[in-house]
Amino acid sequence: MENKNFRSWLSEMNLTHPLVIAGPCSAESEKQVLEVAHELKNTDATIFRAGVWKPRTRPGTFEGNGVKALPWIQKVKDETGLLTAVEIANAQHAKLALEFDIDVLWIGARTTVNPFAVQEIADAIQGTDKIVLVKNPINPDLELWIGAIERFHKMGVTNLGAIHRGFSSFRKSIYRNIPSWQIPIDLKNRYPSLPIINDPSHICGNRENIFDVSQTALDLKFDGLMIETHCDPDEAWSDAKQQIKPARLIEIMNELKVRKPRFEKEESVAKLNALRKEINAKDDQLLETLSERMQIVDNIGKAKKESNVAVLQNTRWQEILQKVTDSGEEHGLSKLFIEKIFKAIHQESISHQEKILKE
Numbered sequence: 001m002e003n004k005n006f007r008s009w010l011s012e013m014n015l016t017h018p019l020v021i022a023g024p025c026s027a028e029s030e031k032q033v034l035e036v037a038h039e040l041k042n043t044d045a046t047i048f049r050a051g052v053w054k055p056r057t058r059p060g061t062f063e064g065n066g067v068k069a070l071p072w073i074q075k076v077k078d079e080t081g082l083l084t085a086v087e088i089a090n091a092q093h094a095k096l097a098l099e100f101d102i103d104v105l106w107i108g109a110r111t112t113v114n115p116f117a118v119q120e121i122a123d124a125i126q127g128t129d130k131i132v133l134v135k136n137p138i139n140p141d142l143e144l145w146i147g148a149i150e151r152f153h154k155m156g157v158t159n160l161g162a163i164h165r166g167f168s169s170f171r172k173s174i175y176r177n178i179p180s181w182q183i184p185i186d187l188k189n190r191y192p193s194l195p196i197i198n199d200p201s202h203i204c205g206n207r208e209n210i211f212d213v214s215q216t217a218l219d220l221k222f223d224g225l226m227i228e229t230h231c232d233p234d235e236a237w238s239d240a241k242q243q244i245k246p247a248r249l250i251e252i253m254n255e256l257k258v259r260k261p262r263f264e265k266e267e268s269v270a271k272l273n274a275l276r277k278e279i280n281a282k283d284d285q286l287l288e289t290l291s292e293r294m295q296i297v298d299n300i301g302k303a304k305k306e307s308n309v310a311v312l313q314n315t316r317w318q319e320i321l322q323k324v325t326d327s328g329e330e331h332g333l334s335k336l337f338i339e340k341i342f343k344a345i346h347q348e349s350i351s352h353q354e355k356i357l358k359e
């Protein structure tokens with residue numbers, strides 16, 4: 001899969017701006033669907049989204065209008081020319097979406113986590129030329145995300161893309177789903193041609209941060225955005241807090257900055273190269289310091305072995321952590337960052353000493 005070109009569907013759209021997928025979280029009624037679609041008609045939106053089968057956390061809430069909503073979405077295509085997208089979560093949904101000629105099928109985060117469900121859908125749409133977009137699994141597991149994409153590829157689906165919608169976490173956060181940007185970046189590095197779309201709506205869980213998250217996504221060279229859009233967001237039957245009005249979507253698209261892929265002026269390139277040289281030198285210094293530190297750790301390990309002393313010296317470790325986080329803050333380095341680095345260093349030091357004690 002590594003060297004395949006997955007972008008042709010996107011390149012063929014010849015867009016002069018990032019791809020925009022917009023539309024309500026759920027298709028609530030024919031009127032609602034058409035109203036949003038008409039407002040999106042002459043905007044940057046190319047694809048109209050609407051959930052027909054809704055995976056809800058608790059039963060007893062609105063679970064989508066199902067098959068009855070598919071003709072409404074077909075009407076969107078007829079009346080506005082927008083491409084259409086729905087979420088499919090099983091083989092039956094897949095067959096119906098194909099029957100109603102939906103252009104883009106997306107796999108929801110709760111489905112991507114389940115290889116049986118993904119395989120069932122991949123079997124049902126084998127060889128389709130429809131566009132299939134795979135949302136990340138709810139847990140931050142890159143291999144599981146890739147595995148789902150591979151299942152479609154193996155069944156002859158070639159118009160593929162990924163949607164990054166963040167990851168659930170028990171950690172308190174300003175996000176509904178934490179973006180953990182390194183994961184989509186890793187995906188991009190594994191499959192450089194695979195289009196990656198960001199879904200700021202499900203990352204934020206509110207309207208206020210959608211612009212910021214979208215800008216970060218564009219700064220990280222995402223290919224597009226999927227943004228939940230509703231004419232009366234407060235009254236939406238699902239995800240009311242995070243949906244925005246079409247007028248706000250237009251504003252956001254106007255305000256977002258699309259950065260150039262690289263520096264163009266010669267003097268800027270020279271300046272960048274000089275700064276990168278400095279970074280490389282600092283990285284070398286860091287590695288040298290780490291290696292010297294580890295040699296001292298090994299010597300302490302040998303001393304512990306001689307005296308039969310335990311590897312973990314918790315008081316000392318707490319002391320170090322306190323000292324480095326305090327001193328880090330004085331240097332403008334966040335506590336969280338320093339904690340992460342030193343916990344990793346401590347873990348590696350323990351492994352080294354464990355090895356020495358067992359020799």
Ligand code: PEP
Pocket residue numbers: 025051055087107108109110135165202
């Ligand atoms: C959605 O896009 O409406 C949806 C249910 O998203 P996710 O699968 O990301 O939760």
Ligand code: MN
Pocket residue numbers: 025228238239
């Ligand atoms: Mn939603």
